[in-house]
Amino acid sequence: DADVTQTPRNRITKTGKRIMLECSQTKGHDRMYWYRQDPGLGLQLIYYSFDVKDINKGEISDGYSVSRQAQAKFSLSLESAIPNQTALYFCATSWFPRDTQYFGPGTRLTVL
Amino acid sequence: AQTVTQSQPEMSVQEAETVTLSCTYDTSESDYYLFWYKQPPSRQMILVIRQEAYKQQNATENRFSVNFQKAAKSFSLKISDSQLGDAAMYFCAYRSACDSSGSRLTFGEGTQLTVNP
Numbered sequence: 001d002a003d004v005t006q007t008p009r010n011r012i013t014k015t016g017k018r019i020m021l022e023c024s025q026t027k028g029h030d031r032m033y034w035y036r037q038d039p040g041l042g043l044q045l046i047y048y049s050f051d052v053k054d055i056n057k058g059e060i061s062d063g064y065s066v067s068r069q070a071q072a073k074f075s076l077s078l079e080s081a082i083p084n085q086t087a088l089y090f091c092a093t094s095w096f097p098r099d100t101q102y103f104g105p106g107t108r109l110t111v112l
Numbered sequence: 113a114q115t116v117t118q119s120q121p122e123m124s125v126q127e128a129e130t131v132t133l134s135c136t137y138d139t140s141e142s143d144y145y146l147f148w149y150k151q152p153p154s155r156q157m158i159l160v161i162r163q164e165a166y167k168q169q170n171a172t173e174n175r176f177s178v179n180f181q182k183a184a185k186s187f188s189l190k191i192s193d194s195q196l197g198d199a200a201m202y203f204c205a206y207r208s209a210c211d212s213s214g215s216r217l218t219f220g221e222g223t224q225l226t227v228n229p
Contacts, residue, residue, distance in 0.1 A: 040221070106155045
C-alpha cells in the first residue's frame, strides 16, 4: 500500500464550486504539505502543517484553505474554484528532524 | 529568498551513456539541503538523491551521483549507464536547515530528460 495517498486522483469541476482534496499518510510523519504544480513549472507551496494545531501559509495560499483533521490527514479546500487554479496538486510528508519530503501521487484538478 | 535555477529545459542521452543535469541556487544561508526529484509520466514525485550542505562528500545512489560545489552554489546530477526508465522531468530543490522557514522546498523549473534507445 502507498504511504501517502491522495483522493481524488483526477477531478473536473466548474467555476465557483467548492472542492476538497484529501491526503492521508501511513508513514507516521508529523509534518504535511500541500504543493501546486502548473504545467512546465516546479512546485509551489500552498500550506504546511507541523502538527494538528500548527498550520501555516505558504507562498500561494490565497484562494485555498486547509484542515488537519488528524496527524495522518491533511485536506486542501478551494472555497470557490476559478480556472487559474487548474493544476496538479501534491501532498507531501516529512518528520522532524529529518528533512526529506515524500510525495503522494498527485491530484489533477481542472476548473472549467 | 532562495531561488533555484535549472538552465536546461530539455536534455537527451543515448541509452547506456552518461548525462549531467545542471542546477544552481542562490542563498545566503550556510546550512541547507539539496535534492533531486524525478517526475516520470505517471506524475509521481520520486526522490532521487539528497545532499547535506555541511557534508563535503558528494552523495551517490547507485547510478546517480551529484557534483556539489558549495562555493559556486552548483548542484549537478550525473546519471550513469542511462536507462529508458530514467526518462522523466527532473527537479532540483532546496530546503533551508532553518526550521522557521517551514521546511519548504524551493524547486527549479525542471529539466525534461529523454533517453534514446
